[in-house]
Amino acid sequence: MNFIEKLTGATRKNKSLVCVGLDTDPNRIPGKIGIFEFNQAIVEATSDLVCAYKLNFAFYEVQGDEGLDALKRTIKFIPDDILVIGDAKRGDIGNTSKAYAQAIFDILNCDATTVNPYLGFDSIEPFIQYRDKGIFILCRTSNAGAMDFQSLRCEVESGNRPLFELVALKAKEWNIHGNIGLVVGATYPEELKLIRQSHPDMPLLIPGIGAQGGDLALTVRYGVDSQGERAIINSSRQIIYAYPEKDFAQAARRAATELRDQINYLLSTPAP
Numbered sequence: 001m002n003f004i005e006k007l008t009g010a011t012r013k014n015k016s017l018v019c020v021g022l023d024t025d026p027n028r029i030p031g032k033i034g035i036f037e038f039n040q041a042i043v044e045a046t047s048d049l050v051c052a053y054k055l056n057f058a059f060y061e062v063q064g065d066e067g068l069d070a071l072k073r074t075i076k077f078i079p080d081d082i083l084v085i086g087d088a089k090r091g092d093i094g095n096t097s098k099a100y101a102q103a104i105f106d107i108l109n110c111d112a113t114t115v116n117p118y119l120g121f122d123s124i125e126p127f128i129q130y131r132d133k134g135i136f137i138l139c140r141t142s143n144a145g146a147m148d149f150q151s152l153r154c155e156v157e158s159g160n161r162p163l164f165e166l167v168a169l170k171a172k173e174w175n176i177h178g179n180i181g182l183v184v185g186a187t188y189p190e191e192l193k194l195i196r197q198s199h200p201d202m203p204l205l206i207p208g209i210g211a212q213g214g215d216l217a218l219t220v221r222y223g224v225d226s227q228g229e230r231a232i233i234n235s236s237r238q239i240i241y242a243y244p245e246k247d248f249a250q251a252a253r254r255a256a257t258e259l260r261d262q263i264n265y266l267l268s269t270p271a272p
Helices: 003-014 035-046 064-077 094-107 121-128 144-148 163-174 189-198 216-223 248-268
Strands: 018-021 052-056 083-090 112-115 134-140 153-156 159-162 180-184 204-206 231-235
Touching: 003 083, 003 134, 018 083, 018 248, 035 064, 035 248, 052 064, 052 231, 083 094, 083 134, 094 112, 094 121, 112 121, 121 134, 121 163, 134 163, 134 189, 153 163, 159 163, 163 180, 163 189, 180 189, 189 204, 189 216, 204 216, 216 231, 216 248, 231 248
Parallel strands: 018 052, 018 231, 052 083, 083 112, 112 134, 134 180, 180 204, 204 231
Antiparallel strands: 153 159
């Protein structure tokens, strides 16, 4: 099963476009449980409500051996029918990227990862060669500083276009195995709309809902494909830290349920 099939299967089985970001910070874990135990409880409480989990590697790497062990154990614990995205944002010269790809896909067994396209095609190619795995290329990210480079206007044969749009066009050109998606933030809805219109079938990983303040209604309207799918709407802190006490897992379940139900309501409601 390739990553598109797994994503579609989880989306339809759980009737969900929700991705829970397991950006686990030990300073925010209630009680004295460990990183993996916290993640385990969150996954157990939400795995029937999501299409994917996204693990940002930085939160695990910073904890040293304990964090890396928790990362590995969490990936193994997530049900096999749910997409696992290793949010690593890798991108380097070819032989280095090959090692990154092997680590993420062969060693950690993630279904997909995020990559940085700044070094160009040879930095992305080793990931693309894993035909059954998903590669989400950073396109229009959700942070405020995204405008420093991603909005710069570039002169090309087709006219004057922003850099993020050119990244998306390159991603389409590179998508020979059908395993490339784009990262487009919910905090820039007009850009999200443009990308979806230009790339109607490409899966989009959409961060920025929740703590970053992205507009959910616009995200759903502009982010999904013609079938109301292929939008992976990520929420991290809003779900996993929904309540900081001992019943945190049930609070996370309530938050994930609410987000899923809001998305499904918006999908069923005609756009104004």
